[in-house]
Amino acid sequence: MINIFNYIDRPSPIHRLTGATKLVCLLLWSFAAMLTYDTRMLILLPILSFVMFYISRIKLRDVSFMLGFTAVFMVLNNVLVFAFSPQHGVELYGSKHVLLGLWGNYVLTKEQLFYHLNLVLKYLSTIPIVLLFVCTTNPSEFAASLNRIGVKYTVAYSVALALRYIPDIQREYHDISQAQQARGIEMSRKESLSKRLKSASAILIPLILSSMDRIETISNAMELRGFGKNKKRTWYMGRKFSKLDILAMAFCALLLAISLSLNVINGSRFWNPFI
């Protein structure tokens, strides 16, 4: 079975950072990547994130499923952009170098290709770092770190709890689907899509019903032990910031600063090699 949200415990400096640090870094990094289309920056960020991956000792195959999943999205995104606005690059960069005439309005230009390159680089700048966050952040610390950056602890805990139950629910889905297959509910690729969607309901309804039972139990258990009593709470797993934490946050803040100043220098979010 594939685990989507999977904390992988390995000894590394990245793992030693507190959850709050990693969350702050993730946010800073994402802004840095999102705010600019400067290709030089967008090349730097993926390289840095691969270095991070190396340091963290997380292997490519640990995250292969999610990488594949996002790759599909990336391809789809590119195809759609080209299909709906094949001249987007020309509009952005203000010049037109035709490489290949295709059909009617569909002309392949250098500008468009360059724009797509940037789009791909954007994915590469953000996705690996999100995966890294998921793989190296102990779920126990996740709620504490959300709380630390100002999210209400009741909300933070619910998010963490939802993440924690994902493997359980996956397991239950698996069991239910097996039992339903025996009754003739076909989930294999042999069936048509509409039939498979219908079959999915035969699995989802029992899954939802049994999850409701689970929610009642857990919420009773939490209330009985004083959850929600005070405005604040302490955390067993909470940790103080170390030098490394400060360093990491400073580094990510620097990245954001570079990204912002590039926007100012370029006069726009785009870096234009065509002029």
Next chain:
Amino acid sequence: MEPIIRFENFGFKYNAQQKPTLYDINLSIHKGEKLLIAGPSGCGKSTLAHCINGLIPSSYRGEMTGSLTIAGKETRDMGLFDISRRVGTVLQDSDGQFIGLTVAEDIAFALENDCVAQPEMKERVLKAAKLVDISGHLGHAPNELSGGQKQRVALAGVMVDDVEVLLFDEPLANLDPATGKQAVELIDQIQKETGAAVIIIEHRLEDVLHRHVDRVVLMGEGRIIADMSPDELLSSSLLRDSGIREPLYITALKYAGVEIRADMAPASLETIKLGEKDKEKLRSWFSSRPETPAEGERPPLLEARDISFAYDNGHQALKDVSLTVYQGELMAIAGTNGAGKSTFSKLACGFEIQQRGSLSFKGRDLMELSIKERADHIGYVMQNPNQMISKVMIYDEVALGLRTRGLLEEEIGPRVEEALKICGLWPFRNWPVSALSFGQKKRVTIASILVLKPEMIILDEPTAGQDYRHYTEIMEFLRELNARGITVVMITHDMHLMLEYAGRAVVFSGGRVIADASSAAILTDGDVIRRASLKETSLYPLALMCGIEDARAFVQRFIDYEREAVRR
């Protein structure tokens, strides 16, 4: 001394219900007392527990009458958090109540909510963990723990606060027999060390009475029927009348014509005083019963030969397992969690495919058949009916398997009717499933499997969480099905179920079959009992105590007698 908990003319009605669930409750519980609250499902014992721990009225709304005080204060003025400082609750579902991601965090949960500083928190967590002997597992995640260990964590989680009352809601429901026995011993030890009042809600009387209990409160239909010492209760007929199972040794003594009196200290086999006359009565009952006739030979139905199976994560779940299920039998597969019993049934149904060995059904290799095709021969019923039911109406739910097989409605009608009639659900055919009780839902799932006309059905823990009456109802129904020629295989660790209903039991341990014999033989075999985390039936030491040498035969004759004479 002022009681810690006092009910006075207390009553409660849920807003969603027309009639009250509790009437005229008068009950006082003192510090240091140990109380067992017993009663059949729906008698109001869970509602009573919710009143004590404060979930009523804070989470379940309703109307309270009379008075309920904890340490002299009315609970309706206290609020849930005040109450939870005094009353620690260990819920039935030790898995579902595990909140933290690791043992330490779970134990710390109440302290975190109380804003206790980290150094003090760590100290108190360690102390509580030591008390329940789980301190070696502080960093473990819930899926690395056994059911018994999870319960210890839950207990430690309420012990971190110095509670005055410990409330256990069906603590034995999800535990195997040996672990259940340890749980009862642990509760006893904790009570002695802390001096807290302990309230245990449980219908498995014999198991709780393994250790001393001061009083048993028997409930029925929302009222307290009896509030007396276990010795007094066992010498009355109140248990039988209210549908609670007596300890088996008491039943055996009653069959033999021994009169049970409170002064015999019948609460436990360790304390009971039997006179020479009583022992003689049991011996003569034993010799008056006929020997068990040998079973006739049956043809094999499902044959497994040297099966091995490992999951993707490398866990070797089965190793060289060979076993045969014979046509028309009613048998049990027992073993602890992870022993391989569920994996075996998954292989039989085709949900997983063995890496080595062969499985055949009536001589035909099952590898040739898909999951769907196998289901026409072997039906599988999951433990929790809510995991199987996907339609709103009962009729549609039962017809589902036939519709997916492309049968015409004209053919489906009579087959659904037959299945519903067998399961006693025909009057409800146009009802929504949600209107049914748990036991009835179980029948719906069985009907939805029977409609495919399998020769054999496998049931995962068919009676889990059921009280004696519902247990008997489900099991008698399975016996009827068996009498119709359907082979029934039950996966269970319920020893009563094995003893009373299964002729034969196969025991798994560590992925291997370690025993394959009559249930009576297995539940009197010390080595198998130990390895499979079962418990010896109390009939066995009773027989030895009374000087019956062939104690195993005594157990067998007791079962035979129950089957013929008592249940008719």
